[in-house]
Amino acid sequence: MPNIKEKLKEKIEAWRPRTTKLVKEYGNVKIGEVTIGQAIGGMRGVKCLATDISYLDPFEGIRFRGYTIPECLEKLPKAPGSEMPYVEGHVYLLLTGDIPTEDEVIELVEEFKKRKHVPQYVFDMLRAMPRDTHPMTMFSAAILAMQRESVFVKEYNAGIGKMDMWDPTYEDAMNMLAKLPAIGAYIFRMKYRGDTIIPAHPELDMGGNFAHMMGIDKPYDDVARLYFILHSDHESGNVSAHTGHLIASALSDVYYSISGMINGLAGPLHGLANQEVLRWIQGVMDQMGGKIPTEEEMKKFVWDTLNSGQVVPGFGHAVLRKTDPRYQAQREFCLKHLPDDPIFKYVDVLYKVVPPILEEQGKAKNPWPNVDAQSGVIQWYYGITEYDFYTVLFGIGRAIGVLSNIIWDRALGYPIERPKSLTTAMLEEIAGI
Numbered sequence: 001m002p003n004i005k006e007k008l009k010e011k012i013e014a015w016r017p018r019t020t021k022l023v024k025e026y027g028n029v030k031i032g033e034v035t036i037g038q039a040i041g042g043m044r045g046v047k048c049l050a051t052d053i054s055y056l057d058p059f060e061g062i063r064f065r066g067y068t069i070p071e072c073l074e075k076l077p078k079a080p081g082s083e084m085p086y087v088e089g090h091v092y093l094l095l096t097g098d099i100p101t102e103d104e105v106i107e108l109v110e111e112f113k114k115r116k117h118v119p120q121y122v123f124d125m126l127r128a129m130p131r132d133t134h135p136m137t138m139f140s141a142a143i144l145a146m147q148r149e150s151v152f153v154k155e156y157n158a159g160i161g162k163m164d165m166w167d168p169t170y171e172d173a174m175n176m177l178a179k180l181p182a183i184g185a186y187i188f189r190m191k192y193r194g195d196t197i198i199p200a201h202p203e204l205d206m207g208g209n210f211a212h213m214m215g216i217d218k219p220y221d222d223v224a225r226l227y228f229i230l231h232s233d234h235e236s237g238n239v240s241a242h243t244g245h246l247i248a249s250a251l252s253d254v255y256y257s258i259s260g261m262i263n264g265l266a267g268p269l270h271g272l273a274n275q276e277v278l279r280w281i282q283g284v285m286d287q288m289g290g291k292i293p294t295e296e297e298m299k300k301f302v303w304d305t306l307n308s309g310q311v312v313p314g315f316g317h318a319v320l321r322k323t324d325p326r327y328q329a330q331r332e333f334c335l336k337h338l339p340d341d342p343i344f345k346y347v348d349v350l351y352k353v354v355p356p357i358l359e360e361q362g363k364a365k366n367p368w369p370n371v372d373a374q375s376g377v378i379q380w381y382y383g384i385t386e387y388d389f390y391t392v393l394f395g396i397g398r399a400i401g402v403l404s405n406i407i408w409d410r411a412l413g414y415p416i417e418r419p420k421s422l423t424t425a426m427l428e429e430i431a432g433i
């Protein structure tokens with residue numbers, strides 16, 4: 001058994017009594033109350049999920065297993081000659097809660113290499129789809145198509161016990177994670193690079209191999225590493241993470257769950273916002289004839305967007321109440337590697353202009369930029385101008401967090417999810433109307 005699985009087993013066994021104690025002895029302790037506004041308003045702020053993979057503080061931003069983004073980027077082992085950590089090390093951290101040693105990461109890199117072969121029928125299916133199909137539809141379909149590979153389903157059908165279910169779930173999760181970068185790169189090269197597929201490199205780590213299969217030179221390997229790490233998890237209540245968790249709670253295998261979570265990520269209010277940001281900026285650039293707008297000119301574009309009833313993509317957040325540290329991390333990368341890029345300059349003007357306007361408009365609870373405001377800029381700079389593809393990159397990263405959550409859901413025996421609904425008449429009665 002590889003070190004990581006052994007370690008995971010130990011961690012799971014040590015953790016289980018904590019969850020059992022909470023449920024058995026303290027199950028009736030209240031952690032909040034739910035209002036009519038929350039029941040109708042997307043359950044915002046209702047504390048009804050438990051996860052240890054990450055925690056999102058509204059003012060501090062995300063902590064992965066207790067570590068902030070700068071701490072993760074500093075502490076996780078780095079691939080030789082790279083600025084950014086191995087994605088595999090981040091997988092290790094999310095799964096076990098520990099920062100891995102160099103050797104532990106290398107072992108995981110090797111583990112993924114053994115699992116990375118994508119069955120040919122997946123590519124055949126992608127090729128049979130109309131080429132103008134959205135890449136997120138292709139990505140979701142490719143994941144779903146692999147459902148027949150599920151180890152969990154085989155073991156479930158053979159009668160595996162509830163407390164052992166995390167083990168085949170782990171196997172499915174690792175098999176899937178190892179394949180996702182190759183599937184993403186295949187869709188990209190097939191759709192946008194004249195169907196010139198680049199096979200995987202036998203020696204490279206996940207980030208390095210992704211850059212290789214995309215056909216983009218250094219430092220795109222570091223861009224991929226940064227991108228997958230930053231997008232991996234954002235607590236479990238966001239649409240993609242929650243969808244994955246919800247589907248898995250029915251004991252659907254991770255192929256069903258992750259395909260579903262990708263569909264949630266494909267919404268413009270969630271993951272697709274990164275594509276929307278670039279589309280919006282391109283619209284501004286077209287109108288400006290490529291010139292960087294002044295702050296006054298940019299303000300007009302922002303107000304025009306708001307007055308036409310649209311949201312400003314890349315700004316606002318359901319939980320965060322400050323600038324997203326994922327935005328900051330990418331901004332620092334841009335300042336170092338592409339300070340003079342015109343789109344980066346646009347984004348910089350937006351950073352100055354949008355928050356005061358959203359405050360003046362008085363609707364958005366958080367006027368500050370989120371991860372999506374910055375991420376497309378980097379991709380564009382390194383040649384991925386087909387912004388339809390950006391959410392696939394988000395999806396590869398997000399799968400790391402959602403899969404880690406699902407493994408732990410199974411390990412801790414979380415039951416099927418089933419909140420209760422009320423009718424409008426019942427709410428009116430409760431309200432005394």
Ligand SMILES: CC(C)(COP(=O)(O)OP(=O)(O)OC[C@H]1O[C@@H](n2cnc3c(N)ncnc32)[C@H](O)[C@@H]1OP(=O)(O)O)[C@@H](O)C(=O)NCCC(=O)NCCS
Pocket residue numbers: 044268269270271273306310311312313314315316317318319363364365366370371372
């Ligand atoms: C992320 C988002 C969906 C969160 O939604 P939320 O939790 O409902 O946010 P709020 O509670 O602040 O929303 C209150 C109001 O402000 C509006 N608002 C929030 N962010 C806004 C933005 N960036 N531009 C314009 N209006 C915005 C909402 O649409 C809502 O309007 P309504 O009352 O007319 O329905 C929202 O901020 C948004 O649409 N942002 C743009 C899309 C985006 O960047 N998504 C990626 C998030 S990581």
